[in-house]
Amino acid sequence: MEAEVVNPEPVTEPIPAAKPPLSGKKWFYTGGVLLSLIVLGGGIWIIRWQQRRKTPVMEIQNPPTGPTTAPTDGDRILAGFNPGKATWYPVPKIITGVVIFRPEEDDSQEFSPLVTQEAVFSEVAGFAAGERLIDVSIPVQAPGMSGMVVRILKSADGKYYYVRQAGDEWWESLDAKLLPEVGVTEQKIEGVLSPEEMMVAGMTFRIGYMSYDKFSELKNPIKIVETDYGMLYQTRTKILTDSDVFGRKIYLRLKDNYVVPYSLKTSLFDDDNIPQINWNNNAEEDKGFINGMFSSCGSSALMGSVPVVQDSSGLLTGKIQTGKAKTGEPVYQIKDPGNELVKSIYEQVYQVGRDQMITLTEFAGQENHFLWQDPLGDWQIWVNQEFGPNAECAKPVIYLYPTEDTVVNVRVEANISDSKPVYKTDGWTVTAGQSGKLKADGIVYDYLFWDGQGHGEYPDLRDRGVAVKQANIETTLMKNLMALGLNDRETADFLEFWLPKMPVTPYVRLTWLGTAEMDRLAPLIVSPVPDTKIRIFLEFEGLARPKYLKPQKLTAVKRVGFTLVEWGGLLISVR
Numbered sequence: 001m002e003a004e005v006v007n008p009e010p011v012t013e014p015i016p017a018a019k020p021p022l023s024g025k026k027w028f029y030t031g032g033v034l035l036s037l038i039v040l041g042g043g044i045w046i047i048r049w050q051q052r053r054k055t056p057v058m059e060i061q062n063p064p065t066g067p068t069t070a071p072t073d074g075d076r077i078l079a080g081f082n083p084g085k086a087t088w089y090p091v092p093k094i095i096t097g098v099v100i101f102r103p104e105e106d107d108s109q110e111f112s113p114l115v116t117q118e119a120v121f122s123e124v125a126g127f128a129a130g131e132r133l134i135d136v137s138i139p140v141q142a143p144g145m146s147g148m149v150v151r152i153l154k155s156a157d158g159k160y161y162y163v164r165q166a167g168d169e170w171w172e173s174l175d176a177k178l179l180p181e182v183g184v185t186e187q188k189i190e191g192v193l194s195p196e197e198m199m200v201a202g203m204t205f206r207i208g209y210m211s212y213d214k215f216s217e218l219k220n221p222i223k224i225v226e227t228d229y230g231m232l233y234q235t236r237t238k239i240l241t242d243s244d245v246f247g248r249k250i251y252l253r254l255k256d257n258y259v260v261p262y263s264l265k266t267s268l269f270d271d272d273n274i275p276q277i278n279w280n281n282n283a284e285e286d287k288g289f290i291n292g293m294f295s296s297c298g299s300s301a302l303m304g305s306v307p308v309v310q311d312s313s314g315l316l317t318g319k320i321q322t323g324k325a326k327t328g329e330p331v332y333q334i335k336d337p338g339n340e341l342v343k344s345i346y347e348q349v350y351q352v353g354r355d356q357m358i359t360l361t362e363f364a365g366q367e368n369h370f371l372w373q374d375p376l377g378d379w380q381i382w383v384n385q386e387f388g389p390n391a392e393c394a395k396p397v398i399y400l401y402p403t404e405d406t407v408v409n410v411r412v413e414a415n416i417s418d419s420k421p422v423y424k425t426d427g428w429t430v431t432a433g434q435s436g437k438l439k440a441d442g443i444v445y446d447y448l449f450w451d452g453q454g455h456g457e458y459p460d461l462r463d464r465g466v467a468v469k470q471a472n473i474e475t476t477l478m479k480n481l482m483a484l485g486l487n488d489r490e491t492a493d494f495l496e497f498w499l500p501k502m503p504v505t506p507y508v509r510l511t512w513l514g515t516a517e518m519d520r521l522a523p524l525i526v527s528p529v530p531d532t533k534i535r536i537f538l539e540f541e542g543l544a545r546p547k548y549l550k551p552q553k554l555t556a557v558k559r560v561g562f563t564l565v566e567w568g569g570l571l572i573s574v575r
Helices: 171-177 340-350 360-365 470-483 488-501 515-521
Strands: 037-039 087-095 120-126 132-142 145-154 160-163 183-185 197-200 203-207 222-227 230-238 245-253 259-264 277-279 289-291 306-309 319-325 330-334 369-373 379-384 397-401 406-412 414-420 428-432 438-440 443-445 449-454 466-469 507-513 524-527 532-543 563-572
Touching: 197 222, 319 369, 340 360, 340 379, 397 406, 397 428, 466 470, 470 488, 470 507, 488 563, 507 515, 515 532, 524 563
Parallel strands: 160 183, 532 563
Antiparallel strands: 037 563, 087 120, 120 132, 132 145, 145 160, 197 203, 203 259, 222 230, 230 245, 245 259, 245 306, 277 319, 289 379, 306 379, 319 330, 330 369, 369 379, 397 563, 406 428, 406 524, 414 449, 428 438, 438 443, 466 507, 507 532
């Protein structure tokens, strides 16, 4: 049978004062939260809207269609296949009877968060030789995720092939679920390609976080520019109800009507987030700046959302040039204490967690922010970390449980500022026992701890979780931690640290991230590699009244062999 239409026409009218969409030959690219305090399981992380990716910039060109070699067993590879141009269906066809996954009762499988027995198959395109492309939507039993999408190619002779993407993060879990007769191909299919980076008219767009949103789920998408990979769109969400600060996201629309998040890459900063600017006062600045949402602990730009001010906004009144980027663009600052943007930064960022504060007038005179106009015509807000909130950072911990006394090395891709035991140039090297006790330099520890700054993107999950009455927080947390697989010791440590930090409000929102999200957000490098990883992360926020949230299914991973457990948390402290 056929599915409902999922191909709505986009809203293409530009928002007031925004620059109009550009052609492919020109330049392109309530009550939200302004501030987030974030602690990720293995450390304190600065969350940037740009992901670090060590991949070359790719000029837009016609995507290749020739066969490639997949790193799988020979008889599973689809060889010599060149599908040519696909015919995309205006309405995907829901199909049944596709058998590609092992039965759930197959005891040979290890635990997987993929709920393949509930997968939905949608035929989205056909090829001249009779092949068919099928989108497979699979529910995921992991906090912070509701599902994922993979693509299956059905050959003319009726055989199925999993279309594996380069750098596929789900391959291991998915391969364990596939029947052995299901083939694999790394064939690049034009229409559903999303390069790591792409350059259009001199502007670089970098792929963002993993997402499985449909185009129809975007709110008021606005066209930016057509590329050989599809149309780029932007969406805007008002961050503050009483100001003109918006959260901007950029998406590439694929031919099957899924979207891939992208960000506009800037050359303003070095790898340590230090702006490469020649200041008018000739200052040699080495201070870090964060794009709009930040703290001394870390920050979240709400997963790919860049805070911007429109060019016509009254918030920009009184801006003065304070320097010039090494790329030539001027940067500005507003020093008027009566300006609403300056007031917002002062009241909703600087004042958080401080007992002793300078006045608003004194604050406005400091070099606390700068403004930069990007190629889309928006003004990005960059705030000096020194004027971030003086908030307490939480204590993230990592537990190690080998099957026998083992020397373990753990490294974190971050700049470490504080740690126990001492984090050395090659990370931690400890002798871990079965009980979880860790020995380093003659001292015994219960777990690893560190503070520092790293890079990554944080998911916007504010619509998921549960709103809990103040009186029920402890019991709810205990049940959640048990469901997520923490043992008594880990649960006690978690509650001892986090319960006193719960907001004293009638309700508290509890939202969980799991191992999959944490591995993408804050990867750990561990040798020997653990057989089992349990990484959980709590985001919580005080609420004045109950709020409907999409429920999360919390599941535990069976501990097999060498096990690593990690927990952390994030307090949304300003509403």
